[in-house]
Amino acid sequence: MFWGNATFSKILSAAAILFMLILFQSLISDAVTIMGVKLDLAVLILVYVALTRGPAFGTIFGFLIGLLLDVFNPQTLGWGALVKCLMGFTLGTFKDNLYLESPYSKGAVIFVALIVNDLLYYLFATGFSAATLRTLTNYSFPSAIYTSIVGVLIFFVMNRIRWEQWSVEKGSP
Numbered sequence: 001m002f003w004g005n006a007t008f009s010k011i012l013s014a015a016a017i018l019f020m021l022i023l024f025q026s027l028i029s030d031a032v033t034i035m036g037v038k039l040d041l042a043v044l045i046l047v048y049v050a051l052t053r054g055p056a057f058g059t060i061f062g063f064l065i066g067l068l069l070d071v072f073n074p075q076t077l078g079w080g081a082l083v084k085c086l087m088g089f090t091l092g093t094f095k096d097n098l099y100l101e102s103p104y105s106k107g108a109v110i111f112v113a114l115i116v117n118d119l120l121y122y123l124f125a126t127g128f129s130a131a132t133l134r135t136l137t138n139y140s141f142p143s144a145i146y147t148s149i150v151g152v153l154i155f156f157v158m159n160r161i162r163w164e165q166w167s168v169e170k171g172s173p
Contacts (some may be wrong), residue, residue, distance in 0.1 A: 010053075014061055017045060022068060037142040040067055040114055044151050046088055047106075047113050055092030062088025086098045087113060103155035110151040114144035133145040 032039050042065050052059030066081030073080075074103050091113065098109065118140035122132045 012091055027077030036148050039108055040143055040147045044147055047110050049090045050091035051095050054095055055089045058088030066139050079124045083117055103152045106155050107148040109150035111144045111148040112134050114147055
């Protein structure tokens with residue numbers, strides 16, 4: 001049966017996430033910008049997907065996210081796809097080697113992933129220059145801190161919801 005297929009279910013959920021990301025990027029992104037610092041929801045979702053699904057799914061998902069976001073900036077078309085593809089593979093590879101029980105450790109992974117993502121993107125797209133360092137200092141670090149804080153809050157809420165569901169299933173008050 002086609003509708004009960006697990007692969008189809010994964011593809012459908014990935015498509016729904018990508019659709020929500022495009023909606024966020026085009027409609028809501030400016031509303032959650034704080035003093036010029038933007039939330040990088042794409043990398044946040046990529047970190048989550050790669051760490052839960054592994055390197056193959058992380059690579060494909062990273063490529064699709066990067067390609068869809070490159071549409072908003074056609075001058076560097078393809079660089080975002082390449083960088084996010086590499087990020088998805090790398091994070092997925094480290095999935096079993098990282099101890100990520102705490103939301104804070106996931107926040108640290110998000111922070112590092114954002115810095116590496118921006119560094120690689122700017123190095124590939126513009127090369128190494130003083131402008132690249134200024135961009136990393138003025139944009140990437142504040143964005144990484146903001147996105148990491150939001151990521152920690154999201155992971156904390158998700159862990160809390162899972163704990164409450166587990167408590168209800170086990171019959172604990």
